[in-house]
Amino acid sequence: xxxxxxxxxxxxxxxxxxxxxxxxxxxxxxxxxxxxxxxxxxxxxxxxxxxxxxxxxxxxxxx
Amino acid sequence: xxxxxxxxxxxxxxxxxxxxxxxxxxxxxxxxxxxxxxxxxxxxxxxxxxxxxxxxxxxxxxxxxxxxxxxxxxxxxxxxxxxxxxxxxxxxxxxxxxxxxxxxxxxxxxxxxxxxxxxxxxxxxxxxxxxxxxxxxxxxxxxxxxxxxxxxxxxxxxxxxxxxxxxxxxxxxxxxxxxxxxxxxxxxxxxxxxxxxxxx
Numbered sequence: 340x341x342x343x344x345x346x347x348x349x350x351x352x353x354x355x356x357x358x359x360x361x362x363x364x365x366x367x368x369x370x371x372x373x374x375x376x377x378x379x380x381x382x383x384x385x386x387x388x389x390x391x392x393x394x395x396x397x398x399x400x401x402x
Numbered sequence: 403x404x405x406x407x408x409x410x411x412x413x414x415x416x417x418x419x420x421x422x423x424x425x426x427x428x429x430x431x432x433x434x435x436x437x438x439x440x441x442x443x444x445x446x447x448x449x450x451x452x453x454x455x456x457x458x459x460x461x462x463x464x465x466x467x468x469x470x471x472x473x474x475x476x477x478x479x480x481x482x483x484x485x486x487x488x489x490x491x492x493x494x495x496x497x498x499x500x501x502x503x504x505x506x507x508x509x510x511x512x513x514x515x516x517x518x519x520x521x522x523x524x525x526x527x528x529x530x531x532x533x534x535x536x537x538x539x540x541x542x543x544x545x546x547x548x549x550x551x552x553x554x555x556x557x558x559x560x561x562x563x564x565x566x567x568x569x570x571x572x573x574x575x576x577x578x579x580x581x582x583x584x585x586x587x588x589x590x591x592x593x594x595x596x597x598x599x600x601x602x
Contacts, residue, residue, distance in 0.1 A: 342512030344505070351583040355557070355564045375519035379590065382523060386589055390558040392530040393539045394431045395471045 449474035542592035
């Protein structure tokens with residue numbers, strides 16, 4: 340059974356590459372039973388949105 | 403500034419304050435990605451000049467700004483692609499303990515520690531552009547090891563592919579995956595602690 344570290348690693352990689360069938364199966368099994376990883380999965384796209392908002396928003400702060 | 407002469411920019415030139423503000427954002431973005439001030443300045447200048455040619459087509463500053471930033475993103479991506487700078491020597495990089503030590507968020511079996519298990523976030527959509535949120539994000543991003551922050555922004559904001567990031571920084575694909583994983587774990591944890599936690 341996959342642990343949370345490996346599950347989040349796959350969830351992260353899924354934003355960069357297509358997972359293999361077996362990776363997807365193992366991931367589903369784990370995430371289906373793990374609330375922490377479910378939340379992590381939901382929050383990943385929001386990190387991207389936040390980064391975009393950060394890069395394009397008007398804050399008169401310098402680098 | 404280079405773009406001052408062209409007649410098409412009557413619309414945008416109407417509000418120099420707006421342009422000045424956009425320019426600051428652009429520079430911040432370009433510096434973060436390119437590192438060098440000169441290259442960042444050039445990219446911003448070119449992007450502005452290019453974007454403002456079509457400025458008359460945009461109603462409203464928000465749309466214009468989105469357009470300008472999109473052009474800048476492409477410029478930055480071009481510069482990064484073209485740069486054949488030999489990347490950070492491996493010796494200078496922080497060692498990536500690939501399989502060895504787990505990030506502290508996990509216990510020895512690789513399961514979330516109780517305190518670090520991701521909690522639900524209340525709907526944060528509306529907040530992403532608030533200055534308080536951006537300040538928190540800024541602090542969290544700056545807390546990452548510099549390379550992690552840079553790779554994360556290259557990926558999520560400039561939207562470079564893994565290959566392109568590898569070529570730019572001289573990392574292997576698996577390095578990039580590990581770095582992005584670490585960056586996301588750390589950012590997420592920091593945002594939860596300082597923004598989404600609400601003391602509950």
